[in-house]
Amino acid sequence: MDPTTSDAFGRMQARVAALSPRDAPTRISGLKREIERHNYLYHTLDAPEIRDEDFDLLFAELEALEARFPDLASPDSPTRKVGGTVLEALVSEPHETPMLSLDLHYVDASWDDPDIHPHWIHVFNRTLHENREGFLGDEMPEVVRFVAEPKLDGLAIECLFRDGAFVKARTRGDKVVGEVVTHTVGTVRNLPRRLAGPAPGLVVVRGELVLPKADFGPWNDRRVQRGEAPFDNTRNAAAGVVRQLDARAARDAPLRFYAHSLGAWEGEGEPDSEWAVIQAFEAWGFATTGHEQPCEGVREVIDYVRSYRAGRAGFPFDTDGVVVKIDDRTLQRRMPDKEGRSPRWARAFKFHQRPETTVLRAVEFSVGRTGAVTPVAHLDPVRVHGVTVSRATLHNAAQIERLDLRLGDTVEVVRAGDVIPRVARVVPDSLHAMRPPIVFPTRCPSCGAPLVRDVDASTGEADAVARCPDTLSCPAQIRTTLEHWGSRGALAIDGLGERLVDQLVSTGMVVRPSDLYHLDRDALAALDRMGPRSADNLLAAIEASKNAPLGRVLYALGIRHVGEATARDLARAMGSLDRLMAATLDDLAQVKALRGDAASSVADFFARHDVRQEIERLRKAGVRFPDEIVSVPDRTEGTLAGRTFVLTGTLSAPREVFAARIEAAGGRVADSVSKRTSYLVSGDASGSKLQKALDLGVPVLDEAALRALLEGIE
Numbered sequence: 001m002d003p004t005t006s007d008a009f010g011r012m013q014a015r016v017a018a019l020s021p022r023d024a025p026t027r028i029s030g031l032k033r034e035i036e037r038h039n040y041l042y043h044t045l046d047a048p049e050i051r052d053e054d055f056d057l058l059f060a061e062l063e064a065l066e067a068r069f070p071d072l073a074s075p076d077s078p079t080r081k082v083g084g085t086v087l088e089a090l091v092s093e094p095h096e097t098p099m100l101s102l103d104l105h106y107v108d109a110s111w112d113d114p115d116i117h118p119h120w121i122h123v124f125n126r127t128l129h130e131n132r133e134g135f136l137g138d139e140m141p142e143v144v145r146f147v148a149e150p151k152l153d154g155l156a157i158e159c160l161f162r163d164g165a166f167v168k169a170r171t172r173g174d175k176v177v178g179e180v181v182t183h184t185v186g187t188v189r190n191l192p193r194r195l196a197g198p199a200p201g202l203v204v205v206r207g208e209l210v211l212p213k214a215d216f217g218p219w220n221d222r223r224v225q226r227g228e229a230p231f232d233n234t235r236n237a238a239a240g241v242v243r244q245l246d247a248r249a250a251r252d253a254p255l256r257f258y259a260h261s262l263g264a265w266e267g268e269g270e271p272d273s274e275w276a277v278i279q280a281f282e283a284w285g286f287a288t289t290g291h292e293q294p295c296e297g298v299r300e301v302i303d304y305v306r307s308y309r310a311g312r313a314g315f316p317f318d319t320d321g322v323v324v325k326i327d328d329r330t331l332q333r334r335m336p337d338k339e340g341r342s343p344r345w346a347r348a349f350k351f352h353q354r355p356e357t358t359v360l361r362a363v364e365f366s367v368g369r370t371g372a373v374t375p376v377a378h379l380d381p382v383r384v385h386g387v388t389v390s391r392a393t394l395h396n397a398a399q400i401e402r403l404d405l406r407l408g409d410t411v412e413v414v415r416a417g418d419v420i421p422r423v424a425r426v427v428p429d430s431l432h433a434m435r436p437p438i439v440f441p442t443r444c445p446s447c448g449a450p451l452v453r454d455v456d457a458s459t460g461e462a463d464a465v466a467r468c469p470d471t472l473s474c475p476a477q478i479r480t481t482l483e484h485w486g487s488r489g490a491l492a493i494d495g496l497g498e499r500l501v502d503q504l505v506s507t508g509m510v511v512r513p514s515d516l517y518h519l520d521r522d523a524l525a526a527l528d529r530m531g532p533r534s535a536d537n538l539l540a541a542i543e544a545s546k547n548a549p550l551g552r553v554l555y556a557l558g559i560r561h562v563g564e565a566t567a568r569d570l571a572r573a574m575g576s577l578d579r580l581m582a583a584t585l586d587d588l589a590q591v592k593a594l595r596g597d598a599a600s601s602v603a604d605f606f607a608r609h610d611v612r613q614e615i616e617r618l619r620k621a622g623v624r625f626p627d628e629i630v631s632v633p634d635r636t637e638g639t640l641a642g643r644t645f646v647l648t649g650t651l652s653a654p655r656e657v658f659a660a661r662i663e664a665a666g667g668r669v670a671d672s673v674s675k676r677t678s679y680l681v682s683g684d685a686s687g688s689k690l691q692k693a694l695d696l697g698v699p700v701l702d703e704a705a706l707r708a709l710l711e712g713i714e
């Protein structure tokens, strides 16, 4: 601190000490207003009026006053923004109105060719037509007015304000119920704590939480320096930060909130157009993208899309398309939502991605859990749609052949479904034929066993995938089997990550899953990056996994063709592990969930001697393989149809009362929490069901949230 600052700091402290309790409220509210204004100038308008040191001084004074007069420290104070709140669990509650998604359309290559009448305009016109025919008749104007805006690639969040003061923030959740994330969203600096100007009694402002492109790299680097895992892209980063229980984790994340739509408005003066909504947001002090634009008719939408395409690279945030909304909110209200999924008054348009080119440097052959050997391309790092890609899957030998891929080739990389990068094509050049071809190994790169290919009995053709047959002793397979065993959808053993598994396998402590249940605490604690506490936590998680429902254990066993959902359905159909192990191929073929090769794959699996031995070992170790609860057929009507509730803890009325109300609305009430549970209603903040719900990522409602949900329906 330079001397002038420290002088000023001393004077401030003296001022705080001398302030009389009578004058404190006025000074505190004055400071709050001033700090809010400077926050807005700095973070939203990018036009600060005072030096950072002076801002810090105002802030320190408010903190000191709130410490001296704790009764005057209100929840809407800007000091709460950099809070240190640590929650025990995220609680979910219903939205005032559902947070829907948008129907998405790809804009094809001919998007602005006037002769072709591009498909997306056709889709768009059809929407308008349907609305006119179905719902609006002549009231729909010939030339419809729209608002077009960038589709932000972030995390959907809503913020609730009462009488102009920020009260809470929620994620989208399952559209009907979202998680309350006030503690982390409250640290976002460009989010107004108090709305500037007149506001209704209640307003819910929806928008996107994003990490500006320029801040993402440096912030990610800082994470890595601190030993934390980097995030793949800005959206995952926003989601990861916001759902942390410890708000301090959010404090240094450069998150920004951009408002884009209304979730609720109770009170006078509700805007009658989307454009007026945007203006209201801006007047209240929210950031908007600044690229929202009213468009008269479809022609102007096309022009907008053209300018968006040219401009998007320069936007400070990631966007992944354009959202077009019918401007008139009175018209909007007369267009019913599509099956509670998406509104009819808005559409999202995305462009097919442009592939990026880079150079193939090497091909690595990685051995997966089932022994499948997958070629992985190592590439010169390249940014593909906001993510740096240096590895991409090549699927199998046939794919390499089809692409005629050679080391040193220039290749086009795309992100399939926006996530997994894939090599799409070789860019032809004159040196291609001279480059070394890629030789697929004949032996397992991990254990040296000769690779095999399954032969299709009916066609006699060899499978495209080469496999290492050495399931039980191949180190690569053991490692991936163990990682899978502990993964989220399987037995969710927190802490059993790649690094630990590596050590367990290389030290010989674990050779098969059942060994996990005999680990020695001291030996564990002595491993790299472990220690007694981590060892205890891991052992507790392993212990808890003994009670995982049958479906998850089946998934964990890693039977070929049996994914998470199939495993669950199989467990339900069979009821118990004993019945499953006694089932014949015919019995299995009757199980609806086992499609294609799955039935014979399950039969083959349980016929194996080594599998039966391992199951016996697991049983002896205390893994229970509990039977699945045989389910009552789901009701298909009612707002809660298809949703399963578990009630726990003390509620203000007997559980049967709530159970009856849930069932009356079409929901189901179950006894134990599983991956299939839609919500846990928790009467108090502890207990094993709550822990389980948290482990499984099941949303947790408190009683008030359940009541609100039911009241919204009844």
Ligand code: IVH
Residues within 6 Å of the ligand: 099, 100, 101, 102, 103, 149, 150, 151, 152, 153, 155, 156, 157, 172, 207, 208, 260, 261, 323, 342, 343, 346
């Ligand atoms: S308006 C029915 N405007 O896209 C929802 N949404 O699939 C109307 N999104 O999670 C929302 N940018 O959070 C709207 N400019 C924008 C948007 C936008 C991104 C998100 C939204 C939602 C998803 C819809």
